[in-house]
Amino acid sequence: MTPHVHKDLIIAWANGAQIQCYSGIKETWLNLTNPTWHEDAVYRIKPVIKKCRVALFKSVNDSGTPKWAFAVQEAFFNVMETNPHFIKWISPVIEYTED
Numbered sequence: 604m605t606p607h608v609h610k611d612l613i614i615a616w617a618n619g620a621q622i623q624c625y626s627g628i629k630e631t632w633l634n635l636t637n638p639t640w641h642e643d644a645v646y647r648i649k650p651v652i653k654k655c656r657v658a659l660f661k662s663v664n665d666s667g668t669p670k671w672a673f674a675v676q677e678a679f680f681n682v683m684e685t686n687p688h689f690i691k692w693i694s695p696v697i698e699y700t701e702d
Contacts, residue, residue: 608642621649650700657694658683 607613616622616638623632625645638646654677661670672693675683683689 607640609640609646612638612646612648613640615648623647623649652698652700653677654696654698656680656692656696659690659693660686660688661690662688 612620612622622635622638623646624635624638625631625647626633632647632649634649635646640646655674657672658675659670659672670690674697677696
């Protein structure tokens with residue numbers, strides 16, 4: 604017996620993963636609560652949306668130069684603002700997925 608074409612996604616869904624189905628008509632991914640698992644449909648696990656911002660910091664040395672910047676993950680936004688080397692945010696919040 605051949606396994607169902609969406610076997611791995613069905614197992615992920617049973618384990619609590621959020622499943623999406625691609626709608627060619629709307630040209631977007633739709634969230635599903637009860638997937639029907641049609642063999643010709645395109646499903647995926649909903650990607651986790653992450654957020655970051657780029658922060659500008661002064662150098663650790665006494666001169667305060669050069670300055671440097673790096674991306675900060677959302678969990679550290681408030682912590683970075685209390686860092687004595689933090690100067691300012693140089694980007695808006697950037698949303699991204701790792702898929």
